[in-house]
Amino acid sequence: MKKSVFSEDYRCFLKLLREVRERAGLTQEQLAECLETTQSIISKCERGERRLDIVELRAWCQAIGISLPVFITEFEQALNERG
Template sequence: MPKTIYRPEHQALLRLLKEYRTAAGLTQVQCSKALNRPQSFMSDVENGTRRLDIVQLRDLCAVLGISLMELVQELEAAIKAGS
């Protein structure tokens, strides 16, 4: 089995996170600051060089104005749709 970062499911998650960030009208810098992280944090997350644990993902969801459950449901739908 390939590493998680190379799987289509991971790419779907990254796409969703970026879509939610842009829909919230936030820049990568604003998200990083809201999470008390370095400026490059969101860039690293969105390009796949930084992985999030479940607690970090939950915190990011709060900044984006969505629930973790909502993100998971959207991710499952995207995976089932093959995107």
């Protein structure tokens, strides 16, 4: 069995990262343009191939139109719902 380098919490984080982008109606390409990066970087972050630090996460949230505290609250709720 292949062992994952990601915890279930991190998988939940990645899922939420994509969900909030999609809820905002943004494609990966549009988000990349807002962040002055490439669609490939956005894709790698959403797949977990590249980790975001807190400064980058804040920039993502601003580009998406959600505050960092709201994102963190949603993340905590998703973790709690997962059990």
